[in-house]
Amino acid sequence: MTHQLWGGRFAAPTADDMRQYNDSFRFDRRLAHADITGSIAWAEALARASLITEDEYKLLIHGLDQVGHEFAEGRFAAQLGDEDIHTAVERRLHDLVGNVAGKLHTGRSRNEQVATDMRIFCIGAASDLQERVRDLQQALVAQAGQHSETLMPGYTHLQRAQPITFGHWCLAYVEMFERDRERLEQATVRLRSLPLGTGALAGNSLGVDRDVLLRILCDAEGVPFFDTLAHNSLDAVADRDFVAELLFDCAMIGTHLSRLAEDLVLYSSAEFGFIELADAYSTGSSLMPQKKNPDSMELLRGKSGRLIGNLVTLLTVLKGTPLAYNKDLQEDKEPFFDSFDTLDLGLRVATAAVATLQANPQRMVAALDDAMLATDLADELVRLGVPFRQAHGLVGQLVRRALELHVGLRDLPLEEYRQVYADLDETIYAIFTFAGSVARKDSPGGTAPRQVAEQVRRWQAKLQME
Numbered sequence: 064m065t066h067q068l069w070g071g072r073f074a075a076p077t078a079d080d081m082r083q084y085n086d087s088f089r090f091d092r093r094l095a096h097a098d099i100t101g102s103i104a105w106a107e108a109l110a111r112a113s114l115i116t117e118d119e120y121k122l123l124i125h126g127l128d129q130v131g132h133e134f135a136e137g138r139f140a141a142q143l144g145d146e147d148i149h150t151a152v153e154r155r156l157h158d159l160v161g162n163v164a165g166k167l168h169t170g171r172s173r174n175e176q177v178a179t180d181m182r183i184f185c186i187g188a189a190s191d192l193q194e195r196v197r198d199l200q201q202a203l204v205a206q207a208g209q210h211s212e213t214l215m216p217g218y219t220h221l222q223r224a225q226p227i228t229f230g231h232w233c234l235a236y237v238e239m240f241e242r243d244r245e246r247l248e249q250a251t252v253r254l255r256s257l258p259l260g261t262g263a264l265a266g267n268s269l270g271v272d273r274d275v276l277l278r279i280l281c282d283a284e285g286v287p288f289f290d291t292l293a294h295n296s297l298d299a300v301a302d303r304d305f306v307a308e309l310l311f312d313c314a315m316i317g318t319h320l321s322r323l324a325e326d327l328v329l330y331s332s333a334e335f336g337f338i339e340l341a342d343a344y345s346t347g348s349s350l351m352p353q354k355k356n357p358d359s360m361e362l363l364r365g366k367s368g369r370l371i372g373n374l375v376t377l378l379t380v381l382k383g384t385p386l387a388y389n390k391d392l393q394e395d396k397e398p399f400f401d402s403f404d405t406l407d408l409g410l411r412v413a414t415a416a417v418a419t420l421q422a423n424p425q426r427m428v429a430a431l432d433d434a435m436l437a438t439d440l441a442d443e444l445v446r447l448g449v450p451f452r453q454a455h456g457l458v459g460q461l462v463r464r465a466l467e468l469h470v471g472l473r474d475l476p477l478e479e480y481r482q483v484y485a486d487l488d489e490t491i492y493a494i495f496t497f498a499g500s501v502a503r504k505d506s507p508g509g510t511a512p513r514q515v516a517e518q519v520r521r522w523q524a525k526l527q528m529e
């Protein structure tokens with residue numbers, strides 16, 4: 064005999080394929096801890112409202128604790144008919160404590176229950192992801208600290224543009240991931256709204272005190288959970304915005320990881336040779352013995368696809384659902400769990416791959432060419448009083464002349480310089496150092512080693528490194 068939470072009005076059993084289609088236990092069993100946390104609070108609120116006796120309350124709590132342990136220790140034995148996590152917990156509770164288990168669901172609907180469970184799970188997931196993102200930021204800051212003076216080409220349109228430092232490149236990603244961490248924090252503010260006590264859709268009529276529920280669920284084992292009550296019962300059970308929001312945050316993190324990965328795939332190629340990934344984060348070819356492939360980075364780039372896909376999945380699920388609860392909402396879980404798991408592991412891999420990559424400063428410097436100092440030359444003319452637009456044109460002529468003569472800008476004879484601007488003398492050649500060029504970018508946010516070192520110090524303090 065299965066422990067079904069409904070069925071009195073049904074004359075025929077559920078078809079096997081329908082049961083398979085409808086059941087969510089195989090994936091929502093991950094909500095066990097959240098579900099039991101919510102049920103323990105519910106039992107207390109029932110006792111306070113005198114809907115169960117003190118003895119019944121104690122029995123329920125004891126049984127729920129046991130079920131919780133069974134899940135935590137991986138010894139929960141699923142049975143046919145365990146439709147979802149809520150059914151499974153109640154069925155097992157019944158095995159353990161008998162008929163009093165049937166009082167736990169007094170005045171409660173699975174609709175408010177699953178909305179509460181998902182919020183509890185999401186609060187933990189958002190906090191875990193923030194930590195993973197912070198680990199990655201720390202690895203990037205550590206590389207930046209080592210390479211605040213390491214020169215490399217900066218690109219726009221993937222064409223050499225101006226010299227920058229490798230440390231500056233690392234810190235660009237630290238900024239992106241900081242916004243991601245902030246987004247997760249801000250999303251958490253909205254996660255802390257408690258749906259419990261709103262019934263199936265219309266509210267609670269048995270006198271269960273929602274303020275009591277909120278007080279019980281404001282934290283569990285020191286972890287802050289809820290700090291406000293959901294204000295509208297229809298919205299409370301139908302709202303999955305918070306899942307969509309986190310899926311966006313995951314997609315954004317995935318997008319940042321993908322951009323980082325794309326840079327590192329390029330930089331680790333023989334053509335660039337700027338960095339080498341550790342063997343531990345690369346793989347080989349079954350056919351070509353010489354190959355060392357940046358698979359960690361390719362997977363980070365590739366898996367951004369499913370992170371974006373999961374967001375689109377849920378938005379599509381939500382957009383046509385009438386108020387209030389519909390079973391469509393059960394489709395929030397697999398995309399979310401998948402995004403969470405994908406990112407949790409992906410961020411660990413990214414962190415270790417960044418921490419163990421070897422930069423090759425010689426190859427970076429070798430990729431710099433004089434033409435990348437054309438802007439510095441124009442800036443020098445500006446310092447001599449030439450309007451920038453005119454300076455831009457004059458330097459353009461010099462670049463063209465150097466190309467015609469097959470020489471670098473710094474190898475053009477002085478008379479060529481004088482031909483475009485008569486007042487120039489030998490001192491103009493002093494601008495032709497890459498180190499000088501980056502050192503001049505000394506405004507806040509610039510690539511000058513002094514600025515990069517300053518930013519590294521700021522991040523070390525902010526991320527509480529060492």
Ligand code: ARG
Pocket residue numbers: 087091147173174177388390392393394
């Ligand atoms: N497994 C369901 C879900 O994830 C739980 C809520 C079921 N509610 C219901 N009215 N059938 O959404």
